[in-house]
Amino acid sequence: MAMTRKQRRLVTIGLAGIVLAIAATLILTAAKDKIVFFYGPTELKTMAASPGQRLRIGGLIEAGSLVKSDDLRVAFRVTDGTTVLAVAYRGLLPDLFREGQGVVAEGVLESDGTFRADSVLAKHDENYMPKEVAEALRKQGVWKGQKNGATP
Template identity: 65%
Template structure:
């Protein structure tokens, strides 16, 4: 280093080693991936649909307009069919009931007393407008969430099929 007219010379710049360059690249990639994951989570926050039973809807005080999945048993004697494929029925968990309105074709296995999961919008005052009614191909199938809710309420029959599993084939 030489000094010119009282001005100290700047030291030569150190170059990054190969290891340091790799760490910088990896750290930069981690920041970019973290930012991308955060943006995806932020974008999906409105489209995430949660599962609730009728009692949970009342207890949590969910506001009308909330999009969710409602599950439970179709209350016996509550199915009313109208014109233009309109159907209304009550979904219950044994404690509380919620009236569901649906327009469209119901699954073939939809019956009173059977487990059902509907997806749609809460209209308030015990009313729910369903966009879809979910059913499984096996008539003894019950979604795990519905079975767990029924177990909590004490309505699960011990001899019934394990929740989420297909029934054993019938023997002759």
Template identity: 55%
Template sequence: MTRKNRRAVFILTGLAILGFAVGLILYATRGNITFFYSPSEIAQKHIAPETRIRLGGMVVKGSLEHSGSATVTFKVTDFVNTVPVTYTGILPDLFREGQGIVAEGELRPDGYFVADTVLAKHDEKYMPPEVADALKKAGRSKDGEVIQGPETTTPETLKP
């Protein structure tokens, strides 16, 4: 075997080992990957039931209901669509209606989102970046007001 052939075999063997290692890492982490969705994205993309995801949005005022010892239900909205959420456990101290949250869990076939983790914002001005981006895509502010930028066409902008 010539020096050039040995070098090629060494490089190919190294690439094969590296590819195998990357494959093992991806296989090991596949169960830990969760994607973030807003209520509108859930409605548009038709997420398969029992798929583990993160749901983010604003808690609808007046939707919080306590049922049972530690089970609560509430609704999360991006001011376009709303998803009902059920959670069993102790809610974070900063959880409030009208505030931004991120819940992690699974979507049931009946449309309810069963959360096993609920994360609330940590101060009055902070909102998780994913929730802020989802609200911005929906054209709403965190208070539910319609955001109108220069790209928005209104009857006033159409007047000569």
């Protein structure tokens, strides 16, 4: 009870400072380690990503490239019209996974240049084109926008 109003205010401000410092530290550390960058196949090739770094890649699944094996191993190629990237994955593919459709995969780039994905995403809308993929393809001049993209 000996504290004056000023001292109390200081305690409050100090407390706020501590919590904010904790929060800021957590956010900044996480921003360095936990954020995953997205690349199209061409970008990935030109930037020479270090193997082992977590990445997201996206593009169109190249027609005729999908190979499924018995133990749920899948290999396919992703293209942006210019560059082709081989992707290996073990697991279940999403409903919308189709050759010629857009896809986003997250994983690491192996030293042999294949991309080892641990998750493959395609979203649950028939006309959906992942935004990043649309962007990457637009850069390569393949994607023509929603209207032309819809199949008859």
